[in-house]
Amino acid sequence: MGKNLKYFTNGILEENPTLRLVLGTCPTLAVTTAAKNGIGMGLAATAVLVCSNAAISLLRKVIPDKVRIPAFITIIAGFVSVVQMFVKAFAPSIDKSLGIFLPLIVVNCIILARAEMFASKNSVLPSVLDGLGMGIGFTCTLTLMGMIREFLGNGTVFGLTVTAGHITPMIIFLLPPGGFFVFGILVSLSNALAKKKGKKIVEHIGCENCPSRSFCEKANEGACEEKEAVVNE
Amino acid sequence: MNDLLTVSSSPHIRHADSTNGIMFDVIIALLPAAVYGCFLFGLYSAAVICTCVLTALLSEFLWNIILKKPQSVGDLSAIVTGLLLGLNLPPKTPLWVAAIGSFAAIIVIKQMFGGIGYNFVNPAIGARIILLVSFPSFLAGASNFVEPISLDTVTSATPLEVRGIAGAAVPTVKELFFGMNSGCIGETSAFLLLVGGIYLVARRVIKPIIPLSFIGTVAVMSLIFSGSINEMLYQILTGGLMIGAIFMATDYTTSPATKWGKLIFGIGCGLITFVIRKFGNLPEGVSYSIILMNILVPHIDKLTAKKPFGVKEAESNG
Known part of the structure; x- marks a missing residue:
């Protein structure tokens, strides 16, 4: 049980996919203009990650090694289609703001990396827990980044007014440079924390x-x- | 003790140039334009400049204290950055916006990349662009510019903007040259900026290649496209071209070290400035042209590096 718990917490802190493994940078930078988008993107990716990890782990002995990447992509694409239809039906506003980045979860390197590095080598339960942990880590980071960028760039958090109307917000935080800036600061903070705990950075x-x-x-x-x-x- | 007997490793002959000596020369060269800008646009613009300089100094001081680094306030480069940023802001910029810009210049653009000598773009220009993108309502648009020498703040468009508005009064070339027009605090008087530039060249702080090729390219391009000398003079004398070409494009860290590199850099800046002014939506392109060329500097330096005499191609690659 202790080992299973480790698989789960691994993705949230020690190997946080965005901040420590620096995977999935493209959706991280693109959708975090608002906290709501961050949480939506994170949850959609988590759902796909858990399902694809489970399916790939089940099929790991059937998939031939040489064609494993196309096989993984096909499986992932199937789950992404399901999630996309689900979001379109029940949360059309999130679907609208995520735009192309929702279908692009297919090529999200976090999902492919976990399929390749973990699910194709481990049994189902650890793979699901790994997917869940990685997904939650991804969601937390995206939400945090979204909150910071929305607060500084728009004066709101989760759409609720904080300083908007009193202080002119810095629009640059909603634009790509602000995304890179906040991302860089968060990565360096997490590196500093890891260094303090004596963890190897590489x-x-x-x-x-x-x-x-x-x-x-x-x-x-x-x-x-x-x-x-x-x-x- | 006799100096001749001192044992030390090379270099043995040193020049008296020092960072703070050079920075002091730049401050002296900027002062006429700064004082004139304050006279032209009123006391509030002096407050804008002071805010920029003080925030820059304070940011650098606190950064060094917090990160336990050797104190570098004494090299005066923070004052130059603050002064340049202040001169490139509209006279009615809110003081807190100026302070954010100065903080971004020193902390984000300079110190986070390793301090003086390691910044990848000119801090003052980088900060100006951050402000321009963040607060377009304070940095651009006629309401932020002031009609010169009027204590009550009458807003007025900058010449580059005025020329887009039909029927608006356009300043004459002579007015532009001596700076009787609206604009950012320190960019109006081409004459005083040129005086500062000549001082820097005479003191051998800067080489004239970059300013000449920068301004020359803009002049030639506008002459080719419009065919009128008057239009050419307007392009040279308006906006931030003079202050940008003389003081910002010549920053040591972010301009090429070689002669040919400097020429390419200046021509590139001039071309981008002209293209943005002529075909872009923005009224001004000097800041963007300098920042874009800043990023290319390492490549320009590599391409134009001198080969040591007698070294064969294969050896120099290895």
Whole structure:
């Protein structure tokens, strides 16, 4: 049980997909102009992540290694279509503000990375917990970023007036530069916190977990390990 | 002790140039335009400049204290940044907006990238653009500009904007040259900015290549496109071209080190400025042109780096 709990909390704090693994940057920067969009995007991605992790974990022994990426994408695309129709039907305003980024969850690298790195190697329960943890981590980060950007750029949080009308907001926080700025500050804060806790900032991946191992000629020679050893010094 | 007996490693011959000496020269060169701007637009514009300078100094001071870094306020570069930013703001800018701009210039653009010498764009221009994008209602539009020498604040469009409005009074070339027109606090008087520029060139603080190629490119392009000398003079004398070309484009950190690099940089700035003014929606393009070329500087430097005499191609690559 303790190990399962670890799979779950891993994605929320230690390996937070956006802040620590720096995955899914595109939707992170694009949709966080308001806290509501952040939470909507996060929950949609979480739903897809949990379902696709479960399905891929179930099928991990059936999917041939050489065509695993297309197979993963097909599975993910199926769940994204379901989520998209669901959001369109029950939350049309969120569907409108997320726009193209909702269908683009198909190619969201958090989902593909978890399928590749975790679900294709583990049984169903850990995969679901991993998906849930990663999804919640993603949702929390997106919501936090959305709140910061909405507050500074529009004077509201979750659409509720805080300083709007009294202080002129800085519109730049709603624009791409502000997104990069807030993202950079959050990443550096999380790095500082991790450093304080004595965690390594660069995670050791190694050849057995490397996503390109099937194409890499030196996959079993440990060619990258030397490089990493140098970096770690 | 006898200096000749001191044992030290090279370099043995040092020049008396220092960061604060250079920055002091830049401040002196900017002062005429600053004083004239305050005279022209009233005391409030002096308050805008002071806010910028003081916030810049305070931001740098506190950043160094909080991060336990060596105190760098003494190199005067924060004063130059604050002064340049202040001179590039409209005379009616609210003081808190000026303070946010100055804070962004020092903390976000300069210190977060490693302090003096490491900023990737000119801090004053970066801050001006942040303000322009964040608070368009304070930074652009006729209501923020003041008719010169009138203590009651009559708002007026800048010459670049006026020329888009049919029937509005356009200042003459002579008025523009001596700065009897509305505009940002320090950008109006081409004459005083040129005096400052000549002082900097004479003191060997800047080389004249960038300002000349920058202004020259804008002049040639507008002459080609309009065919009239008058139009060319308007393009050169209005807006932030003079202050941008002389004081902001020549920033050491964000301009190329080589002679050919400086030429490319200046021409690039001039071309972008002209294209934005002629074809863009914005009334002014100097800030954007300088910031875009700033980002290209490392590549320009690499392309124009001098090869040491006698070094073969293959060796220099390796």
